[in-house]
Amino acid sequence: MHISDIRHRLRLLGAGPAHEERVLRLWARALPQDSGRRKLENFLPRALRNELPALCEELAALARLHTEHPGEDGSARLLLALADGQTVESVLLPPGRTPGLCVSTQVGCAVGCRFCMTGQGGLVRQLGSAEIVAQVALARTRRPVAKVVFMGMGEPAHNLAAVMEAIDLLGTGGAIGHKNLVLSTVGDPRLFERLHALEHAAVGTVKPALALSLHSTKAALRAELLPRAPRMAPAELVAQGERYARATGYPIQFQWTLLAGVNDGDDEIEGIVALLSGKYALMNLIPYNAVPGLPFARPSWERAAEIARTLHRRGILTKLRQSAGQDVQAGCGQLRARDLPIHKPSAAPQREVSW
């Protein structure tokens, strides 16, 4: 289900723009539909009032909590059941200044990153924009959510219309600050085209922050690790991201999953310095969480810290992070795989730990 479908349905029940916004706002904020100053009977059309309990039930059924897995770091991985029985994961990020949630945008993923459990099973189906917002609404029944990162299962660029519709609602009625909506991608010309169009959009238009999964500065290695990502050279990715970062005023975040012996060498440090020097950017290094059956390992914490220190010394703003809830079956996709006989990996959501 998409948000546009809900809007259409509300209009058929006699809703005007103000009614529509109120119903969607309260849903996205996980507030009861009878909250607020105006009483329902004095505000909503009768047909809509009569239908509201059934509609709320349908919205609640878009994503129901299947299992919850609290981590020692204060995070919690949520395995959610969708209305058709498919499952996706959301992660309540460890407590911090801005309480965050990592959401999924697809069931499965077609990019097929070699180190990611989610990518091993391919794409199962797209999530509707309402299913993306439903993850936030559900999470808000458990904790406040003031930041949403689109780094769970799926590649947002492959479900762009739904993702942008969800971002638009979350950044307006959903009350999430625009720079706290973090759209994560492996990089896709269609996505850059859409973002560049936002650069000149009217004041008030929701412009999300951008995170780019780089993982290597070498085009050939990156193509090997991310086999079905669009073939954009690392320098081109950085240039496109830099343009959007300068236009919006939010630095671009580069994601780098550290794989022992693959992309944690001095050559990559030199490559990063060459690519990112002087850029309005932040490099997030995330030591890999091993996935059973996949031939990748996590470098030692000492090596990861050394890379972060070196980059920092060379003028690259760098953070060393670790995935949220490592003690509860690590990377994104593993809960789902454990629950179903399906395997997939992912760029797991992170928390900053020490740099």
Ligand code: SF4
């Ligand atoms: S890391 Fe992200 S883009 Fe790559 S396969 Fe996993 S979910 Fe897809």
